[in-house]
Amino acid sequence: MRRVLVTGASRGIGQGVALRLARDGFFVVVHYGHDEQGAQDTLAQIKAQGGQGSLIKFDVGNTEQCRQQLEAEVEAHGAFYGVVSNAGITRDDAFPNMNAESWHQVINTNLNSFYNVVQPLVMPMIRLRSGGRIVVMSSVSGIDGNRGQTNYAASKAGLIAAAKSLAIELGKRKITVNAVAPGLIKTEMTELDDTVLDEAMKMIPLRRMGTVDEVAGLVSYLMSDEAAYVTRQVISINGGLL
DSSP: OOEEEESSTTSHHHHHHHHHHHHTTOEEEEEESSOHHHHHHHHHHHHHTTOEEEEEEOOTTOHHHHHHHHHHHHHHHOOOSEEEEOOOOOOOOOGGGOOHHHHHHHIIIIIIHIIIIIHHHHHHHHHHTSOEEEEEEOOHHHHHOOTTOHHHHHHHHHHHHHHHHHHHHHGGGTEEEEEEEEOSBOSGGGOOOHHHHHHHHHHOTTOSOBOHHHHHHHHHHHHSGGGTTOOSOEEEESTTOO
């Protein structure tokens, strides 16, 4: 059974992706950093729907911790076929008011995690000689920017550049690397008051927020055999916002 790692799978998009990939027949390693109960819930749902999975804990912003945990996981169970680099945070503020901690926390968690998580897994994936899938969760903010999200937009734009570059390096190994750029998706991170929500809807042609299941469906496709010729792409799922 092909094994995939989903980071930040305790809730929201990460949880939805983990559940969908388990339904697709993957063995899903559910990552969490702090929310153990959420991760346990994700794993319980995977098993309830007849899937298989396990838990792994590490701080995606800690390079050495990631390497130790992931190398031990690969040593014990073999290389991953796929990785969904999803874990991320926001610390929104107008740039003139943004403190250094808010900048560095977002860059470290969202962008540095690409290196921390993916880099230790690439060579084992190559040695499998059976191809592979890497999906990076970017954002509409990483494509077009967004007021109050200079730090977040910078981190998500950096992920796009990283994914595109890695796709070139790994193409001959039949390992695809793509970025998914969600727009306004209904999760705990996007709880908006009515006034802000009404204004947002005016900019979205489909006049609604997206769902976690819709994003998970896109990731499912990119992880599938049918997507073997799709690489180095940034696929937006935003209701027509861009």
